Amino acid sequence: MRIRDLYGKDKPVFSFEFFPPKTDKGEQNLLAALADLKEAVEPDFVSVTYGAGGSTQDRTHAIVVKVQRELGTTAMAHQTCVGVTRADILRGVEKLVEHGIENVLALRGDPPKELEDFQVVDGGLGHGTDLIELLSSEFDLSIGAACYPEVHPESADPASDLEWTLEKQRLGAGFLVTQLFFDNARYFAFVERARSAGITIPIVPGIMPITNVAQVERFTKMCGATIPEPLLDRLRGHQDDPAAVMADGIEHAITQALELLERGAPGLHFYTLNKSNATRSILAALRRS
Secondary structure: OOHHHHOOOOOOEEEEEEOOOOOHHHHHHHHHHHHHHHHHHOOOEEEEOOOHHHOOHHHHHHHHHHHHHHOOOOEEEEEOOOOOEHHHHHHHHHHHHHOOOOEEEEOOOOOOOOOOOOOOOOOEOOOHHHHHHHHHHHOOOEEEEEEOOOOOOOOOOHHHHHHHHHHHHHHOOOEEEEEEOOOHHHHHHHHHHHHHHOOOOOEEEEEOOOOOHHHHHHHHHHHOOOOOHHHHHHHHHOOOOHHHHHHHHHHHHHHHHHHHHHOOOOEEEEEOOOOHHHHHHHHHHHHHO
16 A cells, blocks of 8 residues: 555544664564554554664565565655665665565655764765655655654755755655654644645654653754643653653643644654554544544
């Protein structure tokens, strides 16, 4: 199933993002967890990240193929430009296509931790738009791309950031998934600006249930997202109580999700951090509502 075709059918699309474990045992545990998740909530699709600094390409691709082949769930592989040449990308994606994978999320990617700035390798690509152009010219895929309600941290201003997003659509992206955000007003304002700029493809909100205060503060600092002060104050007030933090995080995500769906979001993409229990709780609450 091509993910682009899932949207616009009068029902929200629910998807879940996981990162690839570093060991075979971890991979087995993740596949078992995904099987349980499928039985409990029937996700429309699952995506698997590329790993920090592009370090897990082979494992990412292997898990994506297993999810689709063994679990029967539509799977999307992340592909970045980090540390790989154009030829490397073509070889890797060709293998995915040979195994029946039709969906790729095309991203520039973040540099490895030891580097402050993104560096293009010899024969590599420097932008997500370059990757989208390459994939759309070489393969018949459903290509997704990222967008940033609070502006990409490297963009000069919101206007130029939106121009790059429009270019992703022009080059072949069929849907957009937002960076995580915790204030829905940011999403709705971005969608309004995007539509005015000519972006017509689905803009899917990315939701991260907060389960750890220090972790979410680190993530938001990296990606340029913000946490509303009342929520942050509440979380910090009991950051040494994991159960209380998770309860607050789940409650906030439920509130976010309900408003997003009620106001027309095409679906929800959950950044699970491989902790699907929080996401299950959110979906259970949505269904009760």
